[in-house]
Amino acid sequence: MSGGVDSSVAAYLLLQAGHEVIGVFMRHGEKSPAACHLETPSASRASLPVISRLDHKQGCCTAADAEDARRVSDRLGMPFYALDLNEEFGRIMDYFVAEYARGRTPNPCVQCNNWLKFGKLFDYADSVDARYVATGHYARLAQLADGPALLRGVDASKDQSYVLAGIGRQLLPRMLLPVGGFQKAEIRQMAERIGLRVAQKKDSQEICFVTQGRYDEFVKRRLGDEDRSGEIVTTDGSVVGEHAGIDGFTIGQRKGLGVALGKPAFVVRIEPDTRRVVLGERADLDRTELTAEKANWLVDLPSEVPLRCLAQIRYNAPATPATLELGTEGRFRVVFDTPAQGVTPGQAVVCYAEAEPDRVLGGGWIE
Template sequence: MDRELFEHHLTSAHGRGRAPQGAAIGVAGTRLCGDVVRIALALDDSGRRVGAVGWEAEACGATIASLSAVAELVEGMDLLEVARLGARDVDAQLGGLSAGKFHAAELVADALARALGTAVRERGALAPPADGSPRTLVAMSGGVDSAVVALLAGREQGDAVAVTLELWADEANDGERSCCSAQAVRYARALAHRMGMAHLTLDLRDEFRAGVVTPFLEDHRAGLTPNPCIRCNGHVRLDAMLEFADRLGAATLATGHYARVEHGADGPLLRAAVDAWKDQTYMLAALTPDSLARMRFPLGELTKPQVRELAAEAQLPVASKPDSQDLCFLAGTNRSDFLARHAGIEQQPGEIVDSGGRVLGRHSGHHGYTVGQRRGLGVAAEEPLYVLRTEPARNRVVAGTRAELATTAVPLRGARLHRDGARVDRVKLRYRAKPLPARLVGDPAPGPHRRLEVALEQPVDGAAPGQMACLMEGDVVIGWATIGRPGAVAPQPAAAQSSSSG
């Protein structure tokens, strides 16, 4: 460490107490760990450079000095150059902190990244590259898939900028296992910088809670089986990144999803990936054609082993990193504890009954069961029993045989079709399930529909209300809808359906 430089920043504290007009705020640290820093960063009138920086802190001397050094460094700097700064650069501005003080540089880098990301989201106005080449925004989670997308974008486009979303913060979670925690953001930033890319943090915690977590909790309370990833991709995460791309002068957004886009005269549609096991079109089905027109899925033509091979060839440290298995906001906890902690949904014992109302056993709470579930019922019977439905108002679980569960008619609500319903020839009712031969009753027209019904060629062992139905023609996604409760909705005539609101 350069002692003279350190003392200069510790005593002069450049930017301390300053509150630039229109500044975006980035906060890092907690009083629990000892240090809390707050950076206020304003872009200049052009929206392309940092104008002024101020900060406040309850922190140790190393953190104070780091804040002063950063404030002095970034004022007047191009925002993409600021986006290339990380903890190592903060450390270098002080001549190198001791190993025991390096956490100060990490804390300041986190706060700077959050402030910059918010400033760009609110006032950024970068123009596309002057040479006419396209700029691509790459969604990076810190995993191998998004890292390879960044690698390919850098090779093919040249001008690629990385963004990582911070979606959730909960002390009960394992931040190391979550793809959207503060730890994940820090790891993705370091990986992007290692690859020579500018990296920005986009804080969507409020939007994620309102648009994904709150509906997830409400659906469980109502006895439904939600799929929060569809809400996240279709209504929160990808739309926000496309708007962010506009601020950065980026024409396209590239992600690590396994999917393809089929471009036709009537606009783009999702198409299943080459790797059927990794295919993620189900999770992306709620994307609008306008969004799809700007999306790029470089992994759609690759298999997972090929992706890992590309990462290994490029010596990326994530080449062998395991895939995330949990919902990002459940990492390190379980669903039951999460529901109790965030919605007050406690385990409440109730009856397991057959379809005639005869009591078969007891359960610990209806929200822990989903239609078609077999394991965990704990009821002895001559033949296997499955969950036929849940009755939230009575806190009951209704169980029956596989024959009782089977159905060829699935009610849908809140449907949206991108093409004529007559083109639908199969439906996917769960993420990992195979598409089933099917048709839409009434051949509905393109557009939104409050209610529809899909008829299956062969019986299926239940369709869980609250899950999504991905409506397909071959391997192309024609539309999507939410599975309704059996008997709760009835199909409407095609003319009435086409005028319904979604």
């Protein structure tokens, strides 16, 4: 339970279905810049300080979110526990910083699902003899002829199947995704109807452990004072500026480049060895194919022949027709029918079945 409307209504739906539900909140240990105070002096609440304000909806793991999750659990009459996953979140932070330092763009939310929500939480579930782990993700599960399947959520604008594609196939039978069959508006209406104060709470938009400033500032604080500066160049090699670190850039970026070329410019390549950021035109972002590593497949795929699929290269990007070719040692190749823009090393590529476009085949990490 994140303290948001989706996981809160998910808990309600599970209770309505007759499940015995335990609410669990993941604490990451990063302190918010906002001032904190205790809502009550009771010992039971002393470990959950309430954040008085934030300049924006930070993430899903602040102390205020923990308090919201506790209130919902109390309202629904179910037990609630806040798990201290500081050490485990440290692994995600280390990954986040290391990827940016390598000139790649990390996706910590996908890794959080892989390592924590459908990783460590299964360990906790086992410790309390719980059969399932459930979340408020907008995706669905179905039992098909060839086994359990992960499907897109009914609400296309909120679908989160992309960020769940890295979950181990063996865990699908023990997952529950109660809100995936609803529209977001229906979930908010349901929360209003049953009297949950989080009914109109904003969705989380930021990475939960970057509690202040920008991502590059977080990376800088974690890396220290080492020199990461370099040149900003155009595709013809002309030097047009300097930067303080490649961790401040991502493929496809247009704003905040620190240079003015008199025409739109985009980050088309990041070179970690030379520490150069290469700018070009929009057309320079076109890619006809990509390679990926660390594949995770949720279905049995034929390894001897290419497979038609729909490939999605970012959370908010459409899935486009492509051909999937399996390699060795967890690597694969995706060839697009039409060039894709903004193929970004470090991001996940998720493949969906061409004949069943809602069904997740699996995916991996773009090289």
